[in-house]
Amino acid sequence: MNIVEKYGGTSVADLDKIRAIAQHVKEMKEAGHNVILVASAMGKTTNKLIEMATALGGHTNDREMDSLLSTGEQRTITLLAMAIDALGIPAISLTGYQCGFITSHHHAHARIKDIDITNLQKHLDDGKVVVVAGFQGATEHGEITTLGRGGSDTTAVALAAKLGWDCYIYTDVNGVYTIDPRMYPKAKRLKEITYNEMMQMACLGAGVLETRSVELASKYNVRLFLGKALEKDKSKGTFIMEKTKNLEDMPITGISIKEDYAIMRVNDLPNDGIFLGELFTLIAKLDINLDTISQQLTHDGKVNFSFYCNKKQSDTILKHIDELNSKYPISRLLGFVKLSVVGVGISTHSGIAAKVLSTLNAHNIRYYMITSSEISISLTIEEKDKQKAIEVLGEAFDL
């Protein structure tokens, strides 16, 4: 097999872990597999570097931050290459730049424009294990960039896509669970999940994998695996793919929670859309993507309007609301979470929405906005009901 393996920060936190990965790579090579490693910075390195930069007042200097942070991955990959090489398996490290990751010039959140694999391919042809720095690239002018949140996963998936290889993302969790096990210890590990379900889980808050890398895997049909580093039993982990085998058995794949929700409301607007137009222009200018928007006509022809966003975004909006010079006050309610029931079975199994609502009703859990897509049903509930809702829905759908 041809596998891109990605190791996160906790998996390479010390020299013993690096030695163990080197040993694993040796076994993979001896079994005839081709391996590319993608690695993050060791342990808490990135946080420590950010602390130093902050102390110097430089954390907002994106160009220098990118060059600073990129050293973290560079150290990991050289140490990994040395450790593998010391076991008699030829290995070489490549920084983002050396591996041909050409990105946009947007420091701190660059997009990959292309991967020029000439150099990488030469080393693969020589039979070497190539160890690539995650999270980083460079512009055509040799300026060092980083890819933003989840960047190392993106590096790994992009390489796998470019080469047509499989991509194994190793982390400190044993795959994807139906519900975050910290909230619901009885949660089951999923053997398989579709790209679409995973993206819903990710963008709705499950947090094990950024939407961006799943999106990329989906676009290029990269077979993804998510599991614990150095766990030999691959049944302990989750494959993410176009179509899973267990479509019929399990209408619901899981539940994800997005915390810290705010409901923003404006009541008794005239039905001319003028204020809403101005409000949306402001919100777009603040670079905020609203989550859910709802408006209702009242019996006397006015409009009650509400939208949902996270608390931080609502802070930003309230800080700038004066710019509108509006006579319509915006009120904010805090203390909500968004609960989403996710599964490709939702569109083919009827009655799932009804079962969700009746379960919540039976336990006196109040829900606000409800939205649904082909593969998800989302409800805004009060923070205080979160744990109870997870438990009763987890029981009801056998998650």
Next chain:
Amino acid sequence: MNIVEKYGGTSVADLDKIRAIAQHVKEMKEAGHNVILVASAMGKTTNKLIEMATALGGHTNDREMDSLLSTGEQRTITLLAMAIDALGIPAISLTGYQCGFITSHHHAHARIKDIDITNLQKHLDDGKVVVVAGFQGATEHGEITTLGRGGSDTTAVALAAKLGWDCYIYTDVNGVYTIDPRMYPKAKRLKEITYNEMMQMACLGAGVLETRSVELASKYNVRLFLGKALEKDKSKGTFIMEKTKNLEDMPITGISIKEDYAIMRVNDLPNDGIFLGELFTLIAKLDINLDTISQQLTHDGKVNFSFYCNKKQSDTILKHIDELNSKYPISRLLGFVKLSVVGVGISTHSGIAAKVLSTLNAHNIRYYMITSSEISISLTIEEKDKQKAIEVLGEAFDL
């Protein structure tokens, strides 16, 4: 003025020191000077990285070591650039590669082939303070290289040479002394020293500056200054230049000591040169440059032969001596040092050699091999006499 300032590891060891350098740069810019900084890795960073690599068995992997070690300087320069920028002085960091340092492919001891200053010049033209990573460069193929011992000094001098700027090397010592103050506390600081004297002092063991950077400064006539970081009083430091003003006053500039000397001897060789030819071929193969060689004809037409090298080199030679299958045994004497009296005045002031020898004689200090050059007289003495020799010569020449 246009100044390249180089800061060594101890001068950038913590964030407070980085802040202080940033403040100093601000004052320099406000006084109308143009500044380029060259920085080493912070404090003990390089040693720590070497330890990690050694623990993984990778310290002999020169290619990976270069990429690993180069991250040390990269961190310093980004932090420095942030700190300067945070004071409102536009600054940018450039890695060796970004600064156009194109080197040979010899990892761990690469030679600078050229500096393509296009990128650097653009930032200078924009009025920025440019902070350059010392010690590193890259091949035409983007492979990261390091310049070996004293590499950051070489970076600074090479930049100054290319741009025609002055070069201030900041370290933790207050300039060049007549004798190492740890051996002779009464030693005087030199206000000025010539390139040639400095090279003699360096290659004969004074250790404050590598010969290579002085050689480069001499070749391009770069005005060098060596002093303590952030010391405002520039009279506390040493200028290194083509010709000093005090040529006439001071025939002797200083004394330098090279420790751990071995004398190797072969006696009663036939006078046909065969054995010596074989021996020198072996020594060249072992990549050893012999220091001093001497042969004497005995009264019965045989040759007594001896040479001097440091203890480590003598170990290497003895380990390989069997390859010669010689019937002439090599004996080794340990416990010597090489003491050198250095000064451009030596060639113009007569009687200096006589004064050195009579001073040593008067204190019963025995000397072995004596060699001399235009600007130095060197003697091999016993380790046990080192301190006494330094003191009596220091007194005699008022050093």
